[in-house]
Amino acid sequence: MANLKIKVGTLQLKNPVMTASGTFGYGTEYSDFMDISRIGGIVVKGTTLRDRQGNQYPRMAETPSGMLNAVGLQNKGMEYFINHIYPTVKNIDTNILVNLSGSTIEDYIEGAERLNELEKIPGIELNISCPNVKEGGMAFGTSCLSAAQVVKAVRRVYKNDIMVKLSPNVTDISEIALAVEAEGADSVSLINTLLGMAINSETRKPVLSTITGGLSGPAVKPIALRMVWQVAQAVKIPVVGMGGIMNATDAIEFILAGASAIQVGTANFIDPTVTIKVLDGINDYLERHKFSSVSDIIGAMEI
Amino acid sequence: MKKFMLDLIIKENVQLSNQYALLILTSSDKLPEMLPGQFAEVRVDGSSEVFLRRAISINYVDYSKNELWLLIQVVGEGTKRLAALKSAESVNLLLPLGNSFSIPSNKDSKVLLIGGGVGVAPLLFLGDFLKSKGIEVNFLLGARSKADLLQMSEFERFGTVYTTTEDGSHGEKGYVTQHSLLRESKFDHIYTCGPTPMMKAVAAYAHKTNTNCEVSLENTMACGFGVCLCCVTDTVDGHLCVCTEGPVFNITKLKWQI
Ligand SMILES: Cc1cc2nc3c(=O)[nH]c(=O)nc-3n(C[C@H](O)[C@H](O)[C@H](O)COP(=O)(O)OP(=O)(O)OC[C@H]3O[C@@H](n4cnc5c(N)ncnc54)[C@H](O)[C@@H]3O)c2cc1C
Ligand SMILES: Cc1cc2nc3c(=O)[nH]c(=O)nc-3n(C[C@H](O)[C@H](O)[C@H](O)COP(=O)(O)O)c2cc1C
Numbered sequence: 001m002a003n004l005k006i007k008v009g010t011l012q013l014k015n016p017v018m019t020a021s022g023t024f025g026y027g028t029e030y031s032d033f034m035d036i037s038r039i040g041g042i043v044v045k046g047t048t049l050r051d052r053q054g055n056q057y058p059r060m061a062e063t064p065s066g067m068l069n070a071v072g073l074q075n076k077g078m079e080y081f082i083n084h085i086y087p088t089v090k091n092i093d094t095n096i097l098v099n100l101s102g103s104t105i106e107d108y109i110e111g112a113e114r115l116n117e118l119e120k121i122p123g124i125e126l127n128i129s130c131p132n133v134k135e136g137g138m139a140f141g142t143s144c145l146s147a148a149q150v151v152k153a154v155r156r157v158y159k160n161d162i163m164v165k166l167s168p169n170v171t172d173i174s175e176i177a178l179a180v181e182a183e184g185a186d187s188v189s190l191i192n193t194l195l196g197m198a199i200n201s202e203t204r205k206p207v208l209s210t211i212t213g214g215l216s217g218p219a220v221k222p223i224a225l226r227m228v229w230q231v232a233q234a235v236k237i238p239v240v241g242m243g244g245i246m247n248a249t250d251a252i253e254f255i256l257a258g259a260s261a262i263q264v265g266t267a268n269f270i271d272p273t274v275t276i277k278v279l280d281g282i283n284d285y286l287e288r289h290k291f292s293s294v295s296d297i298i299g300a301m302e303i
Numbered sequence: 304m305k306k307f308m309l310d311l312i313i314k315e316n317v318q319l320s321n322q323y324a325l326l327i328l329t330s331s332d333k334l335p336e337m338l339p340g341q342f343a344e345v346r347v348d349g350s351s352e353v354f355l356r357r358a359i360s361i362n363y364v365d366y367s368k369n370e371l372w373l374l375i376q377v378v379g380e381g382t383k384r385l386a387a388l389k390s391a392e393s394v395n396l397l398l399p400l401g402n403s404f405s406i407p408s409n410k411d412s413k414v415l416l417i418g419g420g421v422g423v424a425p426l427l428f429l430g431d432f433l434k435s436k437g438i439e440v441n442f443l444l445g446a447r448s449k450a451d452l453l454q455m456s457e458f459e460r461f462g463t464v465y466t467t468t469e470d471g472s473h474g475e476k477g478y479v480t481q482h483s484l485l486r487e488s489k490f491d492h493i494y495t496c497g498p499t500p501m502m503k504a505v506a507a508y509a510h511k512t513n514t515n516c517e518v519s520l521e522n523t524m525a526c527g528f529g530v531c532l533c534c535v536t537d538t539v540d541g542h543l544c545v546c547t548e549g550p551v552f553n554i555t556k557l558k559w560q561i
């Protein structure tokens with residue numbers, strides 16, 4: 001057994017396999033299929049201060065090797081999370097991170113303040129990259145100035161780990177990464193979904209109610225891998241890589257590109273036990289290549 | 304109910320027509336318990352076009368033979384692949400998913416199960432279940448023409464079958480909601496599954512006649528077990544996931560304009 005333990009910012013992960021926000025519910029939805037405490041970290045569904053109904057149906061379009069979604073951060077709000085979800089998820093023996101989103105800087109601050117109260121939440125994933133809500137979300141993550149402002153404001157009030165989730169819908173993602181690093185982010189995670197769209201030629205109508213949506217799955221992997229590599233070159237803080245990871249080989253590619261940990265998203269829909277397979281596959285790879293620890297292969301791509 | 308990911312084996316693929324196939328699946332292990340109205344998410348292998356699983360209703364479960372039946376209508380690449388599976392091939396499924404039809408506690412209840420097209424699929428299992436509870440079952444099945452009426456002899460095992468076809472080749476001519484049965488009899492419970500316009504017409508009839516009515520929705524899904532939030536329908540309680548809060552909804556919960 002190789003050493004899979006890894007430190008990401010201030011988080012101690014038992015292994016580098018995490019689950020991506022919005023694809024793993026609150027974790028417990030998967031407990032029929034596997035032992036969820038084996039995962040290195042679970043990032044729960046995007047949470048906003050107040051409850052959101054999300055966008056109208058239809059919210060999903062299947063695409064070649066991927067899917068578009070336009071969920072629009074449907075969630076029951078922070079109060080509900082604290083009173084009804086936290087009491088259950090706090091007992092899961094792994095790192096539970098809350099993916100925090102907001103429409104204004106004040107929302108982010110208030111949300112982060114509320115999360116300070118929760119002893120078993122070691123950190124937040126600050127979502128400044130959701131492409132599916134009109135106000136806020138990606139608006140913050142696509143300019144260095146506003147990304148820096150949100151991180152600065154949240155850093156001032158939030159005492160635990162801050163992982164900032166970056167949008168790929170920008171010209172230069174490294175610039176944004178550097179801007180949030182400068183304001184005290186403990187790590188960055190990337191990529192969120194890529195803005196895309198689908199049309200039904202028979203009906204001549206858009207497939208999604210919102211016309212555009214976020215693309216995920218293997219279709220985005222080469223772009224995600226390139227961005228993880230670029231960001232890892234640019235910043236000193238740890239990078240968490242995701243985008244189209246379907247198996248251990250994909251995960252290892254992200255780690256070789258410079259990711260300290262990875263997140264599995266859309267793949268969970270097709271195989272709800274995929275995270276365990278990725279985890280075991282990483283261990284097999286390390287043993288096969290005679291590495292004693294996963295940290296030995298971070299950024300170890302040989303050029 | 305506990306959910307499972309299982310590899311089942313095709314025992315038989317019965318080609319009902321060039322558009323419909325009945326997959327009879329089995330396993331060396333005992334199949335888990337399932338309820339009428341629930342569905343499975345079936346993985347489609349070997350196609351680069353099909354990325355996500357496909358939602359398919361539980362058509363029938365024969366526990367004595369350890370068989371699960373799935374009725375497939377070919378509409379695209381995924382269902383085409385499923386309908387082409389051969390005996391002894393293996394299929395990966397997540398099941399049982401979703402809620403189920405509610406079963407009346409009163410054995411004397413008059414129930415009518417209305418299905419259209421491939422929407423008849425969950426009604427066979429429901430008919431079996433109701434009959435086993437001692438409830439008399441009536442089916443009203445609609446199709447374009449006689450060739451599209453599926454599993455007729457199976458339905459007849461569990462109750463009285465009424466039919467409509469659009470071309471009049473079987474039963475009464477027209478749509479299910481035009482059948483004389485609906486004018487002549489009054490039911491306590493109606494269960495329906497089929498194309499949305501049909502279900503809306505049935506819901507409108509139920510609403511008008513003050514009949515309790517449950518519909519089974521077929522929203523497009525990515526996961527099937529409540530994590531992606533892609534499959535929502537608008538209800539009096541806000542957006543609810545069809546895959547976990549449904550697929551069966553009482554019409555009083557939906558915001559349908561009927
Ligand atoms: C709970 C549930 C139970 C279902 N039960 C059955 C069943 O027992 N038997 C069966 O044959 N099918 C059933 N379906 C529908 C089935 O899931 C779709 O027909 C299938 O996903 C289509 O896949 P495809 O790759 O063949 O077609 P695609 O290429 O994905 O689509 C072909 C066409 O069908 C339309 N379509 C795709 N999915 C749906 C959908 N969910 N509802 C309506 N139109 C759709 C598309 O818009 C497109 O026009 C069920 C769906 C749900 C949600
Ligand atoms: C249905 C769906 C919902 C998502 N919801 C969120 C969310 O609430 N917050 C967030 O930061 N990312 C969300 N994402 C993005 C994923 O966390 C991830 O960044 C993206 O899907 C790329 O990874 P993947 O290709 O492995 O899925 C969502 C993705 C999907 C498919």
Ligand code: FES
Nearest residue numbers: 524527531532546
């Ligand atoms: S299909 Fe994913 S939540 Fe219903």
